[in-house]
Amino acid sequence: MMPKSTVEQIKERFDNSVERFSNSDSGNTAQMDSVMSMTLIAEAAALATPQAKSVLDVGCGGGNYVLKLLEYSPALDVTLLDLSQPMLERARDRVQQAGAGTITLLQGDIREADIGQEKYDILVASAVLHHLREDAEWEAVFAKLYQALKSGGSLWIYDLIEQSIPELNATMHRLHGDYLVQHQDAAFRDTVFGWIEMEDSPRPLMYQLDLMRSVGFRTVDVLHKHSRFAAFGGVK
Template sequence: MSRQLNEKSTPEQIRSRFDNDVERFSNLETGQTAAIDAAYCLDLIAQAATNHTPNMSHILDIGCGAGNFTLRILQQLKHNQVHVSLNDLSPNMLERASTRIASQTTGQITLLQNDIRNKDLPEKQYDCVVAAMVLHHLREEHEWSQVFQKLHTAIKPGGALWIYDLVEHDNHTLHQLAWQQYSDYLVNFKDAEYRDLVFDYIDQEDSPRPLMWQLTQLENAGFSCVDVLHKHGVCAAYCAFK
């Protein structure tokens, strides 16, 4: 990626793009197809979250998009009395997510339209927090640290944070290999033009960090245990337990 952090898209620019891209993020079977193993990680996180906290009563979905991850979790729970808090920059995404999720729970649905960096969260409120393909929009290191600490405070003791995201690599050789694999994936999925479009979006909007660095930051934020569920090239599913 060539752009410096201060040259990346602003939250308002990101909100505007996602306001016009709701349909692409509303497929529960495929998940976000521009990401490697999207459908697999969608199911994997849902299974892990529901096995870890089968009696969860409150979910927070950060950067919820059209609500795929929360929907999958709700579908796998054996009860439907779950309160859901949905966070996203895009009001269109929030509206779609709320409509889809309303049929899966009798609990209260709360919409939080705001950048998570600027949103105050209650303490010890959530059993399960999901952050899928959203944290890579964080910029400076202190923002990552502050968000991880905020989420740790908001999670109940015994709860967990579940992340699926784009990741970087510190080692140059591994970085080159991972991004070549990603390039091949996108070309095979559609074509070279689509790959170039996705790479341009990443360069403009995203600032991913290495997986191991993030795990260290999660531990520093106070989480008692961190783990990796799955990693394939530039995409990974990982978690942190309070």
């Protein structure tokens, strides 16, 4: 098996993908139900955390998630965290125009970044945590996200996942492949599958829900699951 991409290689690819992650209407077309999941998460965050004043978007890309959140929870103070400075700048410009409160940019790797303690009402992490590798990294990052939330705050994740029963993965990969061919063509499917092979090390939905409970979330819930993608979250 080829070694997975380094953080630097991942950063470089995303530095050159700003346009692809800056369209709220199409969302991330490599992923199934990405626009629906974004809307579900924005609505769920507003319902679970109705008095929210602040949000941290981990792996914000071009800012699609915060733009959607602002439709349901207006004037939030926004902190954007990403490996890629060009992504952060695009997200800042779009979020500024949408009428956010204060905007703070954090350039870095979520594994290393200082995101503080009891600081945010809402956290979102879309299509980013699948870059974590060993279990120890998953455990440390989930604990860090929990600590960064205020009591009563909520964390929302949309991501590529594996199945808990490994024998089921081939079926889910096939469904994802069928979607990519239908959405674009077989070449797009092969490109996206190549990125996943090189860059991603996703974990099952059940693994992540258990991890959320074990780091302290008092309730966890699933908003949507389709093939290799799930939207889910929890309240501190």
